Amino acid sequence: MTAAALQIDHVSHSFGATQALTDVSLTVPRGGFTALLGVNGAGKTTLFSLITRLYNNRSGTIRVGGHDLRREPSRALARLGVVFQSRAMDADLTVRQNLIYHASLHGIPGRLARPRIDEVLDQVDLADKADARVSALSGGQSRRAEIARALIHRPDLLLLDEATVGLDVKSRAEVLALTRRLIARDGVSALWATHIMDEIAPDDDLVILHRGEVLRAGTAAAIAGSQGLTQAFLDLTGVAP
Amino acid sequence: MTHPTGSARGWLTAFMGISRRETLRFINQRGRFLAALVRPLVWLFIFAAGFRAVLGLSITPPYQTYVLYEVYVTPGLVAMIQLFNGMQSSLSMVYDRETGAMRTLLVSPFPRWFLLGSKLIAGVIVSIIQVFTFLAIAWFWGIRPPVWGYVAVIPALIVSGLMLGAMGLFLSSAIRQLENFAGVMNFVIFPMFFASSALYPLWRMRESSPLLHDICAFNPFTHAVELIRFALYLQVNWTSLAVVMGCLAGFFGAAAFMYDPQKGLWARRKGGPA
Numbered sequence: 001m002t003a004a005a006l007q008i009d010h011v012s013h014s015f016g017a018t019q020a021l022t023d024v025s026l027t028v029p030r031g032g033f034t035a036l037l038g039v040n041g042a043g044k045t046t047l048f049s050l051i052t053r054l055y056n057n058r059s060g061t062i063r064v065g066g067h068d069l070r071r072e073p074s075r076a077l078a079r080l081g082v083v084f085q086s087r088a089m090d091a092d093l094t095v096r097q098n099l100i101y102h103a104s105l106h107g108i109p110g111r112l113a114r115p116r117i118d119e120v121l122d123q124v125d126l127a128d129k130a131d132a133r134v135s136a137l138s139g140g141q142s143r144r145a146e147i148a149r150a151l152i153h154r155p156d157l158l159l160l161d162e163a164t165v166g167l168d169v170k171s172r173a174e175v176l177a178l179t180r181r182l183i184a185r186d187g188v189s190a191l192w193a194t195h196i197m198d199e200i201a202p203d204d205d206l207v208i209l210h211r212g213e214v215l216r217a218g219t220a221a222a223i224a225g226s227q228g229l230t231q232a233f234l235d236l237t238g239v240a241p
Numbered sequence: 242m243t244h245p246t247g248s249a250r251g252w253l254t255a256f257m258g259i260s261r262r263e264t265l266r267f268i269n270q271r272g273r274f275l276a277a278l279v280r281p282l283v284w285l286f287i288f289a290a291g292f293r294a295v296l297g298l299s300i301t302p303p304y305q306t307y308v309l310y311e312v313y314v315t316p317g318l319v320a321m322i323q324l325f326n327g328m329q330s331s332l333s334m335v336y337d338r339e340t341g342a343m344r345t346l347l348v349s350p351f352p353r354w355f356l357l358g359s360k361l362i363a364g365v366i367v368s369i370i371q372v373f374t375f376l377a378i379a380w381f382w383g384i385r386p387p388v389w390g391y392v393a394v395i396p397a398l399i400v401s402g403l404m405l406g407a408m409g410l411f412l413s414s415a416i417r418q419l420e421n422f423a424g425v426m427n428f429v430i431f432p433m434f435f436a437s438s439a440l441y442p443l444w445r446m447r448e449s450s451p452l453l454h455d456i457c458a459f460n461p462f463t464h465a466v467e468l469i470r471f472a473l474y475l476q477v478n479w480t481s482l483a484v485v486m487g488c489l490a491g492f493f494g495a496a497a498f499m500y501d502p503q504k505g506l507w508a509r510r511k512g513g514p515a
């Protein structure tokens with residue numbers, strides 16, 4: 001039996017007196033799109049920082065593709081592709097230079113990286129921008145470039161932290177559609193953190209995170225019930241998304 | 242697929258990638274290169290020429306004859322280039338942290354000490370390019386150490402560059418915000434430079450203030466300067482070498498500790514990963 005793309009069990013995290021996450025457990029199945037829905041301060045980024053080992057996770061376990069992050073950090077990280085909430089590429093370098101650099105961070109030499117870069121740029125529809133400086137890209141283009149960067153080493157699991165923040169409606173839809181396409185076609189799995197209801201489809205797996213706690217997990221349709229997702233979220237958390 | 246950290250080739254690729262990025266960014270920022278060069282040249286052309294009249298130097302090792310003040314001050318200016326370079330790269334670390342660049346570096350499957358060490362070495366390579374550009378101009382200005390000195394100084398530059406870079410790395414882990422960098426200038430670069438043997442020999446310092454002399458003698462920057470000075474004249478200053486190596490180990494160890502997720506200092510920082 002193959003392990004889940006991501007398996008989190010009983011993870012808590014605090015910053016001094018601030019309890020950011022309390023006993024969080026969740027599973028991202030292979031080849032699935034899992035939405036992590038929560039308002040500002042819910043703990044989404046903190047959870048991502050634990051999964052990417054920026055913070056040390058002291059309680060509970062995190063497994064990426066079956067690899068325990070604490071015992072096999074290198075194997076777990078090798079399977080992750082991450083799109084952070086903030087910009088991660090060098091603005092004064094070209095898209096291609098950035099991608100070569102990120103390929104090298106995964107041990108992929110230039111000889112193998114070059115064809116792979118053409119491939120991922122094609123996937124995110126940026127083939128014509130390969131030699132443009134990142135600073136010359138639009139918001140939507142640079143988000144897609146970030147996704148290309150996250151894909152370069154063929155990760156099994158994509159983590160996207162509010163990947164559509166700051167984008168207009170059209171670019172937002174494009175980035176979302178791109179992520180869904182990657183899942184359908186290449187079998188990657190994705191954990192999509194957001195506070196925007198519209199981005200969630202009825203068939204998606206959904207985890208509602210609020211004040212550091214998982215309030216509900218299941219398919220979006222089941223959680224929404226007959227009243228709709230917005231009302232269900234309001235009932236659960238007491239705040240409007 | 243083979244695991245990236247499973248072969249020597251993978252490690253080499255990662256190291257080359259990190260060096261390439263640092264050099265590319267350096268080339269792209271031509272202003273930074275010019276500033277790094279103009280600073281010591283201003284000292285050499287203007288200050289040194291002015292001080293020459295005021296400061297009489299007796300024969301100080303490694304020099305075997307009386308030397309002009311310009312000649313005395315050159316190794317200090319070389320170390321200054323490396324000091325600024327080390328601080329500059331710590332600035333870029335803080336900058337990288339505020340954008341997501343540091344986060345993407347740290348989620349690489351390679352261990353953190355290796356990633357930080359690679360960044361450090363890349364910075365030293367850049368600083369050595371700057372130093373040799375400066376020494377070439379100084380040669381036309383009449384500052385001509387023995388030819389083999391240019392070769393002998395390379396290992397010294399590597400060690401001192403690593404030490405100053407590691408110091409920057411450590412500071413970058415301690416600085417919370419980009420704005421605090423002005424503070425680093427005032428409280429680190431200037432005191433380290435002025436309270437050292439870069440501008441005047443330590444024995445002269447003792448004449449005016451024994452306390453200042455002791456501070457200078459403890460200053461790791463003094464030892465970086467002396468290591469470079471002796472190497473340029475084909476000698477090894479063993480005390481300085483030991484001090485520089487010791488400080489290198491200390492600073493790098495402290496930086497690796499601060500950036501290690503297991504130690505949690507990174508986690509406790511406010512305004513850290515957002």
Ligand SMILES: Nc1ncnc2c1ncn2[C@@H]1O[C@H](COP(=O)(O)OP(=O)(O)OP(=O)(O)O)[C@@H](O)[C@H]1O
Nearest residue numbers: 015020039040041042043044045046510511512513
């Ligand atoms: N470095 C830190 N130091 C102290 N407290 C922090 C730190 N990072 C986050 N917190 C706190 O932890 C809680 C969760 O924050 P987090 O950034 O994970 O939320 P989020 O769901 O990503 O929110 P947003 O939608 O605004 O990005 C908040 O109460 C926040 O104030």
Ligand SMILES: [Mg+2]
Nearest residue numbers: 044045085515
């Ligand atoms: Mg967040």
